[in-house]
Amino acid sequence: MNRYTLQSAATVPSTMSTRSLAGAYLHEIRAECLRYLRSPGFLLPTLLFPAAFYLMFAVMLGKGQPADAARFLLGSYVTFGVMAPGLFGFGMSLALERDNGLLTLKRALPMPPLAYLLGKMVMAMMMALAIVSVLQLLAVGVAGVHLSAWQSLRLMAVATFGTLPFCALGLLLGTLVKGNGAPAVINLIYLPMAVLSGLWFPLKVLPPVLRDMAVAWPSYHLNALAQTALDFPAGAAWPHVTWLVVFTLVVTALAAWRLRRHG
Numbered sequence: 001m002n003r004y005t006l007q008s009a010a011t012v013p014s015t016m017s018t019r020s021l022a023g024a025y026l027h028e029i030r031a032e033c034l035r036y037l038r039s040p041g042f043l044l045p046t047l048l049f050p051a052a053f054y055l056m057f058a059v060m061l062g063k064g065q066p067a068d069a070a071r072f073l074l075g076s077y078v079t080f081g082v083m084a085p086g087l088f089g090f091g092m093s094l095a096l097e098r099d100n101g102l103l104t105l106k107r108a109l110p111m112p113p114l115a116y117l118l119g120k121m122v123m124a125m126m127m128a129l130a131i132v133s134v135l136q137l138l139a140v141g142v143a144g145v146h147l148s149a150w151q152s153l154r155l156m157a158v159a160t161f162g163t164l165p166f167c168a169l170g171l172l173l174g175t176l177v178k179g180n181g182a183p184a185v186i187n188l189i190y191l192p193m194a195v196l197s198g199l200w201f202p203l204k205v206l207p208p209v210l211r212d213m214a215v216a217w218p219s220y221h222l223n224a225l226a227q228t229a230l231d232f233p234a235g236a237a238w239p240h241v242t243w244l245v246v247f248t249l250v251v252t253a254l255a256a257w258r259l260r261r262h263g
Contacts, residue, residue, distance in 0.1 A: 025115050032119035033126060042088065046127055050081030051134050058143050068232075070143035075155070075226035076199045078132050079219055082159045083194070085127035086166030087173070087186050090120050094174025095182035117171070124163050132159035147230075154229035162225065165218040165244050168251040175258035193217050218247050 036042050054077040058070040097103045103116075136152055139145035147155075170186070177185045194200060196210055197219040203211050214220045221240040228234045 021112060024111050025118060028111065028115040028119040029122045032123045036089065036123055036127070046081075046084045046088070047131060047134060049084070050077045050131055051138055053077055053080070054135055054138055055142065058139070070139060071145045071147075071230055072227065072232060074135060074139045074143075074145060075230050075232070076223060078135050078155060078159050079162070079197075079223040079226050080194050080199045081131040081135065082128040082163045082222075083166045083190060083219060085124035085131075086163045086168075087170040087190050088183075089124045089127065090167050090170030091173040091177075091186050092170075092179075092182040093120070094171060095177050096179035098174070099179035121164070121167050124167050125160050128159045128163040129156060132156050151230055155226060158222070158225045158229050162222040162244070165222070165248045165251070168248045168255065169218070172251050172255040172258065175255055193219050197223060199223060215243075218244055 054073060058073040058077075094103070132155060136147065136155065140147055169189075173186060173189070174182070196206070197203075197214055197217045198206075199219060203214055206214075221243050224234040224240045225237060225244075228237055234240075
């Protein structure tokens with residue numbers, strides 16, 4: 001890309017018709033989704049890891065457990081699964097794209113500024129929907145879990161929209177780390193967050209200090225909503241929803257400030 005290309009992009013009118021604007025957003029969303037569908041290094045682990053863990057703990061090691069154990073673990077591993085598209089789809093890819101100059105190129109193109117972020121957000125939500133669908137099929141078909149249509153739809157809604165706080169966190173991480181170090185840094189947050197939120201084993205086995213800190217993690221609140229969707233008692237939903245909304249807005253604002261300041 002030379003100086004003439006940048007000048008040509010800069011001369012494109014800043015106003016677009018509604019149809020052109022919608023088309024730009026749709027093209028960017030389509031491009032992001034196709035990009036990740038064609039990336040088995042992202043797609044397969046994101047889909048298969050939660051499924052493998054669920055089969056191991058709910059089916060292979062779950063014999064002799066209470067009847068509701070497999071249903072409870074469904075909520076936990078749905079939460080664990082939908083964290084990844086936001087953290088890795090946003091965080092790792094943004095860090096890499098900042099390093100290789102793709103983000104700078106996209107800023108020079110005549111496209112709406114939010115199309116880039118919206119494309120990644122929709123991709124993460126679609127991946128979350130795929131993850132919860134696969135886990136529900138395994139729960140019903142292999143683990144013998146009985147789910148009503150209402151429970152299934154509620155869990156899908158919680159998973160799909162519940163990935164947004166992790167998109168915000170991934171966006172912030174992508175502005176803080178370099179591309180080569182992004183996978184390690186994100187894993188250092190992703191896996192401990194899952195453990196300290198009670199997704200892999202009950203919080204009561206943790207030391208009191210770590211147990212009290214669980215409410216600080218977005219995964220703790222998302223898991224509470226997932227368990228509520230499956231009719232397990234987890235208290236009122238609105239405190240968890242409020243916490244996740246506030247977390248998403250605050251972290252997104254910090255990430256936006258970082259992007260404007262540091263690119």
